[in-house]
Amino acid sequence: MNTSPDQRKFAPATQRNREPILEVLLQILPQHGTILEIASGTGEHATFFSYHLAPRQWLPSDPNPELRASISAWAEFFPCDVLQPPLDLDASSAIWAVETEPLPELPISAIVNINMIHISPWSACLGLMAGAGRILPPGGILYLYGPYKQNGEHTSPSNAAFDDSLQAENPAWGVRNLEDVITAAAVENLTLQETHTMPANNFSLIFKHN
Numbered sequence: 001m002n003t004s005p006d007q008r009k010f011a012p013a014t015q016r017n018r019e020p021i022l023e024v025l026l027q028i029l030p031q032h033g034t035i036l037e038i039a040s041g042t043g044e045h046a047t048f049f050s051y052h053l054a055p056r057q058w059l060p061s062d063p064n065p066e067l068r069a070s071i072s073a074w075a076e077f078f079p080c081d082v083l084q085p086p087l088d089l090d091a092s093s094a095i096w097a098v099e100t101e102p103l104p105e106l107p108i109s110a111i112v113n114i115n116m117i118h119i120s121p122w123s124a125c126l127g128l129m130a131g132a133g134r135i136l137p138p139g140g141i142l143y144l145y146g147p148y149k150q151n152g153e154h155t156s157p158s159n160a161a162f163d164d165s166l167q168a169e170n171p172a173w174g175v176r177n178l179e180d181v182i183t184a185a186a187v188e189n190l191t192l193q194e195t196h197t198m199p200a201n202n203f204s205l206i207f208k209h210n
Contacts, residue, residue: 001050001142006073006077007066007069007070007072007073008042008043008070008073008074008077008078009027009041009042009043009066009067010042010044010098011041011042011044013115013173014041014044014048015044016198016199017114017145017198018044018045018048018049018187019172020198020199021044021045021049021054021145021198021204022048022049022053023115024143024196024198024204024206025049025053025112025143026052027068028110028141028143028193028194029053029056029110029141029143029205030056030109030110030139030140030141031056031135032055032056032109032203033056033057033106033107033108033109034056034057034058034059034105034106034107034108034109035049035053035056035058035059035073035108035109035110035111035112036058036059036061036098036100036108036110036111036112036117036135037049037058037059037060037061037111037113037114037173038061038089038091038112038113038128038131039061039063039109039113039115039116039120040060040061040062040064040067040071040086041062041067041114041115042067042070042071042074043060043067043070043071043072043073043074043075043086044074045079046058046060046071046074046075046083046086047075047083048077049095049112049171050080050082050083051078051080051083053082054080054081054082054107055082056082056085056106056109057082057084057105057106058080058082058083059084059087059108060083060084060087061087061088061089061097062086063071063088063089063090065088068086068088071086072085074142076101080119080191082186087101090124090127091116091120091124091125091127091128091131092120092121092124092126093127093131094127094130096131096135097135098135099125099134099135107137108135108136108137108140109130109136109137109140109141109177110136110140110141110142110143111128111129111132111135111136111140111141111142111143112143113128113142113143113144113145113146113168114117114128114145115145115146116128116146117144117146117176117181118146118147118163118166118173118174118175118176119166119173120172120173121173122172122176124186125176125181126184128142128186129142129184129187129188129190130188132185132188132207132208132209133189133190135208136156136190136209137207138210139208139209140208140209141206141207141208141209142185142190142206142207142208142209143204143205143206143207144181144204144205144207145198145202145203145204145205146203147159147162147163147175147177147200147201147202148175148176148177148178148181148205149163149175149176149177149204150177150178150179150186151177151179151188152177154175155201156201158201159175162175163175167198178195178203178205181205185207188209189205189209189210190207191207191208191209191210192205192206192207193206193208194206
């Protein structure tokens, strides 16, 4: 990850995956409401998606203050009327900021989470599902993007090597079993609707709140 003089951070993967992700989001997101992005990271996705998905409101969030500063810096660099200021929100928290602070003008109709589950403890995935279960309305969408194992097996040698590198950095991290993620979602009344195969051995998962 690189940083510019004005606090903008750059994640190379964003440039590679934003167009394929946008294609899916345009198909599956509700036409109206606020899209809450969990673990927005650098903010590059937020600025790109908010522009292309207007008039939906885009509400970024991240628990890391340096990344929230990057999100704000990107919002200044590429202003967009529908991009909201970033929230301090940790997916693993029992209560999210959107539940205690004034809600956006438009209700949250979907949650987007990109490349978080494998670089965070499993508790973050469980917290994400619980939060989505609390916040999303019936029919609301939870979108996940990232690498997953299927039936306990990696989908490519590169993903296996990536998994090893993640666990070497932090034993609590790692590429998750798709089936475990689906089970965790089901506990919170979230049902997998679609799975899209994405570039670089990633997947888009679309859940709907019952």
